[in-house]
Amino acid sequence: MAVPSLHSLRAFESVSRLGNIAAAAAELHVTPGAISQQLRALRLSLGVDLFRKNGRRLELTERGATLQKSVGMAMHQIADSIREISANVSSGTGKAELCVSAPSVFGTTWLTARIFQFLDANPDMRLQMLTAITFEEVDWRKVDVAIVYGSPPWPGFSWRLLHSMHAAPVCSPQLLRGPHGIREPRDVLHHRLLHEDDGSQWRHWLMQARVPHSVQSDIYFDNFAMVLQAARDGHGVALTNDIISFRDLDEGRLVQPLTLFAPAARNYYCICHEEGLANPAISGFVDWLVDQAAKPSR
Structure with missing residues (x-):
């Protein structure tokens, strides 16, 4: 044959x-x-x-x-x-190279605030940064380490939890004012609820808040960065957490009017091929990510 x-x-x-x-x-x-x-x-x-x-x-x-x-x-x-x-070819530069993938909004709001500290502490490293949200979107022919938003298991891969996601409403400060200012959970229904999914996360949060609801929306986004920007511009209320929105909250672009958090269906994980852990550069970078995730964001 x-x-x-x-x-x-x-x-x-x-x-x-x-x-x-x-x-x-x-x-x-x-x-x-x-x-x-x-x-x-x-x-x-x-x-x-x-x-x-x-x-x-x-x-x-x-x-x-x-x-x-x-x-x-x-x-x-x-x-x-x-x-x-490839490592042998690049050895002449004296730098180990890693290809790292992360969701764009996670990379923008969390990873880039830290990655240059890693490079400063590891001058022998060179990183290539790519973007992908889920495990299936990662180009594993190129990527050594990926941060993904999903749920294990992933056979043939090693994964470690970075952040358990618990979401609360965030909005522009302007939505706190006026007759429909957000002061209690039911007040969010006076505003557009901004979705990255089919509305299931909002339905879950409203159920936790004991607010009768029938979630409807005239717009959905497939990119959470667009959801956050719409919230910054005062077009509605988004569900997120301090990991993603800590800069906006610190700098006043967004506020968190309510402190009720609801667990998300998926979480952020750090993933690599099982055999990749034998590479000190990969295992060291994974350990660094997990250590950074354990530190307060704000």
């Missing part, structure tokens, strides 16, 4: 890890149709089914799981070799 193409094995490994063709297509920068074609070619080449459907996810069959172990190990070995070669 001929060995299947590397393209089909690469597509198989990505889908088996992410459980979704669309996510694998995004990771490999191809179309979902191309991924489906590669999986079909691999199945015909081997003559066995490698996946079964479970709702929207694709789960490995017993034979698929056997193949995944070998393919996953081979892909990691290739990635390790590439990183080793």
Whole structure:
């Protein structure tokens, strides 16, 4: 039997890890149709089914799981070799290089306030910064360490909690004034509730506040930086916490009129490949992130 193409094995490994063709297509920068074609070619080449459907996810069959172990190990070995070669090439500069990914709003409000302290304390390091929100959006072919907003587990990866998210309303100081000024939980209903999701976080907060509600909104954002800017401009009330909004609260652009916090469905985690922890640069940076997260933001 001929060995299947590397393209089909690469597509198989990505889908088996992410459980979704669309996510694998995004990771490999191809179309979902191309991924489906590669999986079909691999199945015909081997003559066995490698996946079964479970709702929207694709789960490995017993034979698929056997193949995944070998393919996953081979892909990691290739990635390790590439990183080793790259490290040798860059060794002439005398600096170790790390590629770090973080959600844009987290990077803007929390990480950039600290990352230059890390560089000052580690002059032998060079960082490349990328942006991604969820685990599935991270380009793990490039990234050594990622901060993601999500929920474990992530097989094949090591993760450590950075921040447990508990959200409270924030708004422009102007929303504290006038007949509809926010003084108690039910007052937020006089204003536009700004969402990054489908409104579920606001519904959860209002339920915790014992406020009867039917959350409706005429606008949703897929980027929390836009939510914060809309709140700064006085267009409504956002749900966030001190980790993301501490600068705005310190400098008076936003205020926190109510102190009722509700837990978020997801949290911020620091993630790297399991084998990456053997690299002192990666493990040291992860330890530094966790240490920084344990310190007060304000």
